Amino acid sequence: MAVTKITAWSFSRWAAYEECPAKAKYKFIDKLPEPQGEALARGEALHTLCEHYLRGIKKTVPKDVTKISTELKDFRKRGALPEAEFAFNREWQPVSWFDRSAWCRVKADVTIPPLLDDEPPTVEVHDFKSGAKLDAKTDTVVYKSEYPLQTELYSLAGLLTYQAAEQARSSLVFIDHGRTVVSEEVFTQKDVKDLKKRWEMRTKKMLADTVFKPKPGNGCRWCNFSRSKGGPCAY
Numbered sequence: 581m582a583v584t585k586i587t588a589w590s591f592s593r594w595a596a597y598e599e600c601p602a603k604a605k606y607k608f609i610d611k612l613p614e615p616q617g618e619a620l621a622r623g624e625a626l627h628t629l630c631e632h633y634l635r636g637i638k639k640t641v642p643k644d645v646t647k648i649s650t651e652l653k654d655f656r657k658r659g660a661l662p663e664a665e666f667a668f669n670r671e672w673q674p675v676s677w678f679d680r681s682a683w684c685r686v687k688a689d690v691t692i693p694p695l696l697d698d699e700p701p702t703v704e705v706h707d708f709k710s711g712a713k714l715d716a717k718t719d720t721v722v723y724k725s726e727y728p729l730q731t732e733l734y735s736l737a738g739l740l741t742y743q744a745a746e747q748a749r750s751s752l753v754f755i756d757h758g759r760t761v762v763s764e765e766v767f768t769q770k771d772v773k774d775l776k777k778r779w780e781m782r783t784k785k786m787l788a789d790t791v792f793k794p795k796p797g798n799g800c801r802w803c804n805f806s807r808s809k810g811g812p813c814a815y
C-alpha cells in the first residue's frame with residue numbers, strides 16, 4: 581500500500597509542511613529528488629568541519645569556522661556530543677533512531693549532557709547556523725522566525741533524554757558572524773508536560789493530512805517542485 585501520510589516527524593519535516601504541505605509531500609512521501617543548492621552544500625560542509633573538530637578528527641579549529649573558535653573550543657573542553665540523535669515514540673519515550681516505533685526524531689549539532697557538578701544539573705543543546713545576514717542598523721543577526729521553536733524542541737529532547745537534568749539551555753551559533761544567540765527561555769522538567777502538548781498540537785494537522793494542499797506564495801520561486809522548474813506542482 582502506498583504511503584499517504586507523514587507518520588514520523590522532525591523539526592525540518594514540520595517546518596517544510598508549515599511552509600507548504602505539497603512541498604512536504606513531494607519531499608518526504610514521494611521522495612522526489614532535489615538538486616542540492618549552493619547554500620545548502622556550503623552549510624553542510626561547515627557543519628562537517630565543526631563536527632570533525634568536536635570529535636577530535638581535526639586537532640585545531642578549521643580555518644572556515646574560526647569565527648566561532650571560542651565556542652568550539654569551549655564545547656570540546658566540556659565533552660560536547662556532536663550530531664547526537666534522539667528519537668521518541670508516540671508516548672515520548674526514548675527509542676533508538678531506527679526503531680519502527682520512532683515517531684519524533686531530533687538531531688542536535690551540539691549536546692552537552694548534565695555534569696555532576698552542575699548546579700542545577702543542566703543539559704545544553706546548541707545548533708550551528710550559516711548563511712544568515714546582519715542587520716546594518718542594529719548589528720544583530722537576522723534569522724528565521726521558526727528558529728526559537730527549533731531550540732524549544734531540542735530542549736524538550738534534552739530533558740526527556742537526560743532525566744537527571746533539571747533544566748535545559750539552548751543557543752544558535754552563527755558560523756559566518758561569530759555570534760551566539762542564547763535562547764531567552766530556560767526550560768525545566770516542570771515544563772516537559774506542556775512542551776509535549778505544544779508539539780502534539782503543532783504537528784497534529786500534518787500527521788493527519790492526506791491531501792497536502794499547495795500553499796502558493798513567494799517561496800514558489802525557489803521551490804524545486806514548482807511548475808516553473810518543471811516540477812509536479814501546479815504553482
